[in-house]
Amino acid sequence: MQIDFHHGVTYVCARLAGFEHRDASIVAHCAQYVDDSTQAGLIRFDNGAMFDRISSAHKLLDYRNFKELANHQVWIPFHFLPGNGGLPPGQDPPGTFIEKLICRPNSPVAQAMVAECIDQRYRSYGLHRLGITLHVFADTWAHQGFAGVSHEINSAKDLVDGDGNPDQSLKNRLTGFFIGGALPLGHGTVLSNPDQPHLRWGYIDGRGRRVWRDNPKDFLEAADEICRAMQRYRLGDPDASAPGLPTADRAKIAELFASLRGTGDSRHQQWLARIAEGHFSFGPAQVRYVAKGSGSWKQQALQIETENNRDPRLPIYSPEFLTSNWKLFHDALRAHHFFITHDLLPRFGICVA
Known part of the structure; x- marks a missing residue:
């Protein structure tokens, strides 16, 4: 999914x-920042203090995408959560290990991930971890059928549009991309088709089976389940009954999924405009997202706009850094990564760390 869902829709659901507004903004910001946090490593402050962080995304066609370890460290815990064939712990899907790695919507793995996030809500970074968790949770719908490793299981061919006709537009776009070692990683063979809310499309997967995708239906189901997860988070009970989206708002969200076009950024601005207009039952609100530079969480935390190797200045340390949203996001990112790779996936017989 793209910024329109991860930020705009997540805010609405919250x-x-x-x-x-304040807490919803934090959750939505973190849900999107998972896609924008591409830098890792040590931050050194002017007073000798240090802070180490990991990344949750790669730049487009970053060379690290081709390294198996990087696939496991970023794509699997943050974007292509293994679904274990939709089976509970102790059971294995038919076939080889790769079948366990394929992403499945709202799988038992995904539900256990959300439950742990709710159980850990008391942490100082609880809201930040909720945003990260909901990013991964949402992607289980968009990325279903694909795995976060380079493998032939991700192959796709004979793509068709919503009317069942050959998708010439996608074929034309694919010819402009480097196809070598980058594919088939994740859903690279179908580019952004899984992430666009309005699309209905199909393809033949790596096993030779015809797959039909109805993105508006999947995205609406994802939004409803995300709302339920947030309701349970507020109750502090991962097993609580939760109503999900109110009926009228659900219909408005469904209409926007089906009608909005353009790039992810364009659709995002349209979602923010609807929110500002009071389109939803919670009333009007001003929502913004700054990924980097002036006004970003990182700039507020470090008092610098960019990390420039040619700039000898070190960030100025302030005690407020410890409670900054940027620092808490990275604390939550590390906690999420450790839990997924060292605790959750091993319960399902999946070792990727």
């Missing part, structure tokens, strides 16, 4: 789940 408000509809009962979060006030």
Whole structure:
């Protein structure tokens, strides 16, 4: 999914789940920042203090995408959560190990991930971890059928549009991309088709089976389940009954999924405009997202706009850094990564760390 869902829709779902503007903004910001946090390593401050962080995304066609370890460290825990064939712990899907790695919507693995996030809500970075968790949770719908490793299982061919006709537009776009070692990683063979809310499309997968995808239906189901997860988070009970999206708001979200076009950034601005207009039952709100530079969480935390190797200045340390949203996001990122790779996946017989 793209910024329109991870930020705009997540904010809407948070408000509809009962979060006030401030907390909903934190959750939505973190949900999107998973896709924008591409730098890792040590931050050194002017007073000798240090902070180490990991990344949750790669730049487009970053060379690290081709390294198996990098695939496991980034794509699997943050974007292509293994689904274990939709089976509970102790059971294995038919076939080889790769079948366990394929992403499945709302799988038992995904549900256990959300439950752990709710159980850990008391942490100082609880809201930040919720945003990260919901990013991964949402992607289990968009990325279903693909795995976060370079493998022939991700192959796709004979793509068709919503009317069942050959998707010439996608074929034309694919010819402009480097196809070598980058594919088939994740859903690279179908580019952004899984991430566009309005698309209905199909393809033949790596096993030779015809797959039909209805993105509006999947995205709406994802939004409803995300709202339920947030309602349970507020209750502090991962097993609580939760109503999900209110009926009228659900219909408005469905209409926007089906009708909005353009790039992810364009659709995002349209979602923010609807929010500002009071399109949803929680009323009007001003929501913004700054990934980097002036006004970003990172700039606020470090008092620098970019990390420039040619700039000898070190960030100025302030005690407020410890409670900054940027620092808490990275604390949550590391906690999420450790839990997924060292605790959760091994329960399902999956070793990727």
